[in-house]
Amino acid sequence: MNKTKQLDSKKTTYLIRRFAPYFKKYKWILLLDLFCAALTTVCELVLPLIVRYITDKGMNDLEALTVEIILSIGGIYLALRLIDVAANYFMANVGHVMGAKIETDMRRDLFSHLQDLSYSYYSNTKIGQLMARITSDLFDITEFAHHCPEEYFIAALKFIVSFVILSSVNPWLTLIIFAIIPIMIYCSMQFNRKMRSAFKRSRNQIGELNSQVEDSLLGIRVVKSFANEEIEEEKFEEGNKGFLNIKKEAYRYMAGFQSTTRLFDGVMYITVVVAGALFMIRGLITPSDLIAYLLYVTMLLTSVRRIVEFTEQFQRGMTGIERFIEVMDEPVEIQDEEGSIPLPQVEGDIRFDQVSFRYSDGDNDVLSDINLHVKAGDHVALVGPSGGGKTTLSNLIPRFYDVTAGRILIDGHDIKKVTIHSLRSQIGVVQQEVYLFSGSIYDNIEYGKPGASREEIINAAKLAGAHDFITELPEGYETYVGERGVKLSGGQKQRISIARVFLKNPPILILDEATSALDNESELLVQQSLEELAKGRTTFTIAHRLTTIRNASVILVLTDQGIVEQGSHEELIEKKGAYYRLYNLYNTAGTNIGD
Known part of the structure; x- marks a missing residue:
């Protein structure tokens, strides 16, 4: 994730303005x-x-204090208290619901923005950190959104009205009392600033803990196979203690904050008692006025205590807002350009026109000045050593990354000038790393075409060579695959991911080592299905098993020097160049070239 300003440097007013x-x-x-x-x-x-x-x-006119007056005063106050109860119910119920709705809106916007961010963002960001931002960071928003305007509005109202009332009784004593408040606020703000920084670091640390736990639990089979449970526990203990130390620091500042306010509590009380008594001796204030002063000071200090109690929640809320803003301010690198049009149904003619590409954090081009014309229906195979740019080249077609220079045309349409959704809806991709969502086999295949009929899904599974093993499972297509498909073998997961693309049935296919996880028998079955599917469709196959691409229309040999050779299998063998050496190496060693 890009470095952003620390919370200390972002003013509260700025964060509230973004949140408002x-x-x-x-x-x-x-x-x-x-x-x-x-x-x-x-x-x-x-x-x-x-x-x-x-x-x-x-004290002054006891006879005028009749039972009727006392009961009237009591009745008025009781009526006010009933109004208070009804108002408080609304605040506790509807006000909190409003806060929850705001939290929900922010989580929706954050998740939507995360969906739009490019591959490069996720290459540099820990998923555990993002999980913390979209869950725990926003939990405090409900309380913050409800209580922040409410608490400060009440405090301001009490301060203003109290000042007006007390000034009318004795302006000098009022000025003395209210002169103490700015000093109290200044001292409190010093602790506030340190608390805010500590809370920010605690949120970052809990995100690191989330990432560590996720990494350890997802790799639990590797952990157990190496008997490294103690190492994982030590790593977790180190992070957990780091989180505790940050929390200790935060609470030390909070204790200082609360102690400061308690000190000023005592100062204000004794000021009212001593100064009030001196004024009373000189006849500048009556005993009843002094009692009123003490009650108002108690009320003001109660308000201050409520603000103090709310301070931790306030700081957590501000921290959550800032971490929310940090993600929302991440630029969407791949997006529809102004004036983009939907890409019409394509035939699959693809042209690379002087295309170069480098990653945002890289110094050298991964691809440089690539010129390539793939006719509709051609089957293009990309081979070569790892790091040559095979996967990168294929990722440029659906705009998972944008070219650094040049352009890519599909049926004459510059892919930057068409909408991303219309572009990707006509491209099917089988990723090198198979990912299955938690759910049933049926759900995972249907993901290729939401709303597809059961017959379509079963037919796609048959084409991918997956139907037989699915029907042999106890629950068939309703079998739960587990998190990331953990309940299935690598070959089974690969065939289900291929079935998703069969179901989508796009005019352009990108097969990134689509058969690399299959055994020989399954590979043969799937390869036949892929060849059938590729008929009349433009297909890019990234292959390390050279036997799978012998029938490709054109084979491109990609190295760090770019496309060094291209032609059919027979043509490249006759040249006895780079492909010839790779092919002989494959046949001699029986390994996957580029692995």
Whole structure:
């Protein structure tokens, strides 16, 4: 993944500005939630005034404090409390649902963006890190999205209203109290900044742990075959302790943050008591006013404590938002260009026009100035040593990577000028590394043509030589393949992946060592099926077993020098060049050339 700014360098306002658009769909729910928050604040703001009024009347005009007045005041407060309960229910229910919906929207956008990112991104990114970003990082968004505007709105409302009320009673004592608050905020922010950095590092570390666990568990058979369980446990223990150390640091800063606020709690209380008592001696404030001051200070400090309690959630939410933004800001390297049109049904005529390619993190061209014309229906075989660019060349056709220079034309259409979906929908690929999704055999074959009939799926399996072994399984086509097809043999997985392409039935085929995992009998069966499928279709076959491509229309010998030879099997044998040497080496050693 590209290096991005650390969380410390990204201002909170910037992160919130990037996050704010997710509230747009739910703005009316948010406004109603804030209105309810205001209603819940009314009770707290009114109670000190009620106490002040009753105390003042009790000390100065007790006879005026009648039962009717007391009951009226009690009734008004009870009504306010019922309103408070209803408003709080809305906030706890609908407000949290709004947060969950925002989390869901962000996860959807993140997953959609991940689907659009190119091969090169995944070559440089750990899947465990991405799993952490799309799951645990966004878990805190629900609480953050709901509580962040709510808590700060309530705190601001209490501070403003309290300041106005207290200023009308005694402006000097009010200024003394509120002068302490900026100092408290400044000290708290120092710990805040360190907490934020620590939480970011803890999220990165949990992503590393996820990657390590995924790597170890997916390779569990290798671990056990080498009896290296203890090594894996040691590796995990090291990462786990690293995570603990980061958490310790984060909580040390949090403890400092909370201790600072508690210290200022005491400072504000004693300030009100001492200064208030001095003002009372001089007749500048009444006992009832001093009681009201103490109640309002208690209310303000309660608000501060709530903000403190919310701080950890706030920092987690901000960290999740930033890690979300980091992925969302990754550029989509392969995308439809402006004005792209759908590629019409093609015949399969493909032309490489001075094509060069290098990987984004490479210094040298993998392919350089490739000129190649493949007529519709031709069967092209790519052979040569590993690193020669065979797979890379085939990956350029469906735009898994974009050419660095030159262009590729299909039926005269520049593939950069057509939509990616229409391009790839007409190309079938059997990957070198077989991947089956967790699910049934039926589901995995159907992936080649979603919604296909059962007859089509069975026919595709027959063409791929997979039907017989599938029907022999206890549950047939409904057999669960396990994660990554772990319950099937390599040959069985390969034939199912080939069946997917048979089902898709595209005009252009790319077979990246499609038979390399099969035994001789299965290879012969599948090879016959592939040859039948290739009739009338343009086919690129990357092969290390040279016996599988003798009947290709043209064989290209690809090395780090580019296409060094091309022609039919017979023509290249007669030349006694690079292909001739590879073929003799294959026959002599009985190995796969390029493995």
